[in-house]
Amino acid sequence: MSKTHFGYQSVDEAEKAGKVAEVFHSVASKYDVMNDLMSFGLHRVWKKITIARANVRPGQKVLDIAGGTGDLAAAFAKATDWGRNPDAQVWLSDINASMLGVGRDRLLDRGMALPCVQFDAEKIPFPNNHFDVVTVAFGLRNMTHKDVALGEMCRVIKPGGRVLVLEFSKPDAFLQPVYDAYSFKVLPWLGEKIAQDSESYRYLAESIRMHPDANTLKEMMLGVGFDEVETHRMTGGIVALHIGIKY
Ligand SMILES: C[S@@+](CC[C@H](N)C(=O)[O-])C[C@H]1O[C@@H](n2cnc3c(N)ncnc32)[C@H](O)[C@@H]1O
Numbered sequence: 001m002s003k004t005h006f007g008y009q010s011v012d013e014a015e016k017a018g019k020v021a022e023v024f025h026s027v028a029s030k031y032d033v034m035n036d037l038m039s040f041g042l043h044r045v046w047k048k049i050t051i052a053r054a055n056v057r058p059g060q061k062v063l064d065i066a067g068g069t070g071d072l073a074a075a076f077a078k079a080t081d082w083g084r085n086p087d088a089q090v091w092l093s094d095i096n097a098s099m100l101g102v103g104r105d106r107l108l109d110r111g112m113a114l115p116c117v118q119f120d121a122e123k124i125p126f127p128n129n130h131f132d133v134v135t136v137a138f139g140l141r142n143m144t145h146k147d148v149a150l151g152e153m154c155r156v157i158k159p160g161g162r163v164l165v166l167e168f169s170k171p172d173a174f175l176q177p178v179y180d181a182y183s184f185k186v187l188p189w190l191g192e193k194i195a196q197d198s199e200s201y202r203y204l205a206e207s208i209r210m211h212p213d214a215n216t217l218k219e220m221m222l223g224v225g226f227d228e229v230e231t232h233r234m235t236g237g238i239v240a241l242h243i244g245i246k247y
Contacts, residue, residue, distance in 0.1 A: 013144045020142045021096060023200040024068075028098035030195040032069055032106075037190060038201075044071075046239050047137060050166045051075045053232070053243060059087035060132040065121045065153065066139020067092045070103035070114075076133075077112045089131075092116045094139075121149040129158045137166040141211040151224035154246055162245050163226070169233060169240035170213040179238065183208065214240040 027034065035043050051072065056062055058081035064073045073092040080088035092107065092114050094100040104116045119125050121136065122145055134153045143149045153163045171179050183205035191201025212220065214231050217240070221229045226244035233240045 017144055019203060023203050024096040024142075025098045026197055026200050027195060028069075028096070028102050030197075031099065031102065034190070034194055034201075037194065038187060042235065043138075046166060046234055046241075047071055047075075049232075049234065050135065050137060050164055050241055051079070053241065054079075054133050054135060054162070054164050056080055056133055059085045061087075061089040061130060062133045062135070063091045063093065063124075063126065063131045063156065065093055065124075065134060065136040065149075066142070067094050067135075067137075068096075068099045068103055068139070070107045072135050072137055073103070073114055074107060074110060074112060076135075077107075077114055082112070082114065090114050093119055093121075095120045121152060124152040124156050126156045128155050129161075130156050132158060132161050134161070134163045135166070136164070138168070140165055140167050141207050146212075147220055147224050150221055150226075150244070154221075154225040154244060157246050159246055162243055163221075165217070165221070165242040165244070167217070167240060167242075168208040168211055169217075169237050171237045175236045175238070214242070217242055 056076055056079040060080050062076040062080060064076065067073050070092050073090055076090045077083070080090055082088040082090050092100070092103050093116070094103065095118065097118055100116050100118055107114050121139070121143055134157055136153065140146055140149065157163055187205050188198040188202045192198035214233055214237070218229045218231050221242060221244045225246070227247040228245040230243040231240060
C-alpha cells in the first residue's frame, strides 16, 4: 500500500484513523450490549481488576482516555468521592463524539455530570504532572502512534502517578485455535445479527491481532519514559493489564 505522506500522516495511517472513526461511530449505540455478549460479561471482571489496581483515593485526579461509554469513569467518580470532595476530578474522554455522547448520557442517567472532553490521545490537552491516575481500556490498539499516546499519558501523570493500560493481548498457545475461530467467525456473525454490522466487528478482531504482545508493550512503555512497568496477564493472556509508574 502507498506510503505517500500528507501532513504528518502516511496514507496508511490516515486510512487507519478514518476506519477507527467510522467503526466507533457505527457501533456506539450497540457498544454496551455487544461488549457483554462478545466477552460473556468478562470485560466487567477485567475492568473491576483494573479499578482495584488503580487504587484511586478520595480527592484524586483521574483521566480515562478512550473512555467510550464511561464504565471506568463511573467507578472512579465513586472512588474519588467526586461531587463531594472539592479536590476530586474525573474526566471522561474519547476521540469519537458518538462514543463520548453515549458515555455522557449514561453518566447523566446515573447522576454523574462528569466533564467529558473529546481529544486524540496522541495530543492530550492537559498540563504536565496533573493526574494521579490515567487509564485506557481497550483503546490503545486503535491508536495510530501508540508510543506517542503512551508518552503523552506519561507526561500528564504526576511523579508517583500511574497509567493503567487494559488491552487484548496474545493468548497462551493452547487457547489459540479456539480464540481464532471465535474472533474471525463468531464475532463478525454476532456483529451482523445484533448490530447489522459484521465489517466493524471484523475490524475489531483484526486490530486485536495486530496489537503488540505483553512484553513488547512493556518495552514500549519503558521506552517512552515510564520508570517501572508491571504486567498482569489475565484469562490465559487474552487480555493484559500494564501499569506504568513515573518516579
Ligand atoms: C473498544 S472502545 C473502549 C471503550 C471503553 N474504554 C471500554 O473499555 O468499554 C475503544 C475506544 O477508543 C477510542 N479511540 C480510538 N482511537 C482513539 C484515540 N486516538 N484517542 C482517543 N480515543 C480513541 C474509540 O473512539 C473508542 O471509543
